[in-house]
Ligand code: URP
Ligand code: ZN
Ligand code: ZN
């Protein structure tokens with residue numbers, strides 16, 4: 300028994316640290332079942348019926364509600380420096396908003412410019428994030444340039460710094476873009492380390508050419524952003540990235556799948572057995588590119604991100620593939636800029652800082668479009684909002700699962716409650732919301748992060764800087780089991796045959 304030294308604070312703390320979620324339906328990726336969940340000191344300690352729990356435990360009635368793992372947003376850019384400015388949702392506001400929407404972990408991209416070595420960039424991002432994050436987080440590493448010095452740091456990042464995923468860019472010419480031979484070397488290097496390569500798949504040379512052409516025609520508005528990046532620009536690069544990865548049997552994760560052609564490329568590759576994962580985002584599932592033609596410049600510019608949103612039939616197409624298992628998990632690419640920042644490109648769409656919101660709304664948008672529509676059941680919803688991400692990035696079942704021993708990142712979810720998304724009421728710092736006016740069924744009533752209630756009765760109690768860095772170890776079995784088997788099963792076999800012993804012509808040297 301603990302002997303409280305100071306009765307009052309200890310009592311307060313224990314009430315906070317011990318929570319019983321009673322009477323709810325637990326939803327995991329593989330099954331739903333009626334069970335109570337007992338949480339203590341940040342972990343799920345017991346799961347089942349008629350639990351014997353210590354006194355002083357706070358009981359929360361979850362009758363008629365679902366109890367599920369907190370969301371994992373696989374793709375964020377908090378306070379990203381981009382296009383001469385910095386994304387307005389920083390690690391504090393961004394993760395606070397994440398919690399408000401039921402996301403309890405973010406995976407953010409370390410993304411610095413050419414010339415900055417990955418370890419220096421990592422330290423910079425750790426300093427920025429560590430002081431501010433309100434929920435747990437991990438990092439993917441953006442490789443914006445490639446040479447032997449960069450390459451030498453990858454084993455350190457993998458073995459000592461908790462990084463197992465590296466993003467390459469086929470777009471952003473002269474900024475982040477790598478050539479195919481460099482990407483091949485990244486793929487080989489990551490494969491040798493048991494890491495995952497992520498790709499921003501768009502043909503940067505074609506985009507560069509198209510932008511010049513459109514500007515010369517006097518098309519300077521946000522519609523030019525979409526016109527410069529037609530569907531085939533994303534589809535071709537996705538196909539090429541998959542082909543490159545397959546040559547060296549390296550797992551590939553296609554970030555922000557924004558179009559049908561890219562999703563189909565992923566689907567076809569998976570049908571052939573390739574280890575490829577596709578990540579649609581809240582934006583590509585919840586809205587579309589018709590907004591680029593809106594007469595209000597700010598409205599149109601508010602949707603500018605890369606790859607761009609596509610036609611009005613795309614969200615449902617992507618949602619269908621996500622529901623049936625062709626696409627794997629969901630992020631947001633949350634990277635937000637206010638009107639005055641977007642206005643850097645008021646006379647030239649190529650200067651509009653790229654990025655949209657999503658971190659707060661992803662869970663509700665996917666419930667609305669996926670579960671409320673009848674396309675996916677709650678188990679599939681959990682799979683695509685947390686479990687699959689945890690498996691790919693090798694933090695399952697610590698994250699993405701309701702089980703004894705898992706982290707207490709837990710939601711009490713009301714599938715029947717509704718809320719209407721608006722920039723006027725969201726917790727993000729950005730002054731615009733791409734889902735403005737969307738009514739969503741599916742609302743987090745209670746959000747528990749690290750075993751603490753951070754949202755209840757609509758009140759947010761997020762704390763700056765309490766989020767922990769969650770290392771993502773290499774050789775995720777969910778990813779590498781098949782890679783390793785395929786290395787053996789697809790190894791080139793030499794044909795044993797009798798040597799040719801007939802005549803060979805002589806090649807005469809010309810003088
Ligand atoms: O528009 C976007 N996606 N901005 C963030 C950078 C990236 O490509 O993910
Ligand atoms: Zn990208
Ligand atoms: Zn408008």
Ligand code: ZN
Nearest residue numbers: 374375376632
């Ligand atoms: Zn991104």
